[in-house]
Amino acid sequence: MLQSELGSLWSMSSCGVLVVAGTHGNEVNAPWLLQQWQANPDLIDVAGLAVQKVIGNPEALRRRCRYVDRDLNRCFLPEQLEQEAPGLEFQRAGELLRLHGPSGEQPCAVAIDLHSTTAAMGNSLVVYGRRPADLALAALVQGALGLPIYLHEADAQQTGFLVESWPCGLVIEVGPVPQGLLNARVVEQTRLGLETCLRAMDQANQGLARLPDALVVHRHLGSRDLPKAENGEPQALVHPELQGRDWQDISSTQAMFRAADGTDRGQAWVDGEIPVFVNEAAYAEKSIAFSLTRREVLPVDPTWLPALQQLLSAA
Secondary structure, three states, rough: OHHHHOOOOOOOOOOOOEEEOOOOOOOOHHHHHHHHHHOOHOOOOOOOOOOEEEEEEEEHHHHOOOOOOOOOOOOOOHHHHHHOOOOEEEEHHHHHHHHOOOOOOOOEEEEEEEEEEOOOOOEEEEEOOOOOHHHHHHHHHHHHOOOOOOEEEEOOOOOHHHHHHHHHEEEEEEEEOOOOOOHHHHHHHHHHHHHHHHHHHHHHOOOOOOOOOOEEEEEEEEOOOOOOOOOOOOOOOOOOOOOOOOOOOOOOOOOOOOOOOOOOOOOOOOOOOOEOOOOHHHHHHHOOEEEEEEEEEOOOOOOHHHHHHHHHHHH
16 A cells, blocks of 8 residues: 555544554554545445544554554553654654544544454454443444453553543454455454444434443453563463463463473463453563453443433534
8 A cells, every 4th residue: 555545545524433444554454444445435334424534553554564663552641642752653643633633623532443463352342441432332332243342441551542542432353364464354344343333323323222231341350471581582382272262261270371392381260261362463572472351241331322422412
């Protein structure tokens, strides 16, 4: 995709919903979908909503690398943005907020960030924290498609996510797919998730949405790294019987890691722990072999849907 083509993905009209692809430059399926959507506006049903389409990190996408200076999806830190921290990604984060933030030149109330993963996450949603509008939108999408939801919260080591800078935001995460590889299944699942989000927002805005009685989430507990030597070299790898078991219940006797000599390593599982993002390639630099969650059922709060409707009506 040429730089001129990346620029053409920007719509100059003000809108209420921001759709971001290519936040990571080696996740190529969502940017390809947006490129096709730009060429064929009927490809995705926007359900009557005004939608702004944007490539999150055009330079990283051009280079086919995750980022240039720093992970863009960790750059939305208010204290860093206020200080105009150096680096391409911090500058890009500030630019996106100036253009499309809630008080931007072309303000958006909702951000949908499209990602892919090397882990076997299937078609899934990521929610950061417990903002009522986020939970309402996630519940509507889960009710329509049954997608699993990763509720990421209370982790001081992982902050600055893009969607947290908008009043409402979700991540659509699809995998497994290798970095830099276009895959028809991943594109179709991304399209389905996005279209369902847009349809849910339109129904909410029209007063037609009905939330389910409960929302099933996988609440973030923490992460585990590979066993490593003092020099940082891995001493064991993700156990082959754990690989690909994202979202699944794990026996307390299942080993986490296996060394080259065949011995198993790692601490024992706590009852109810469920892994996600197992062996995600991009997380090796973050010292994460997989994250741990616990499946919980949240009763739907009556404040959730009005919070989403208020945002959409003001957009």
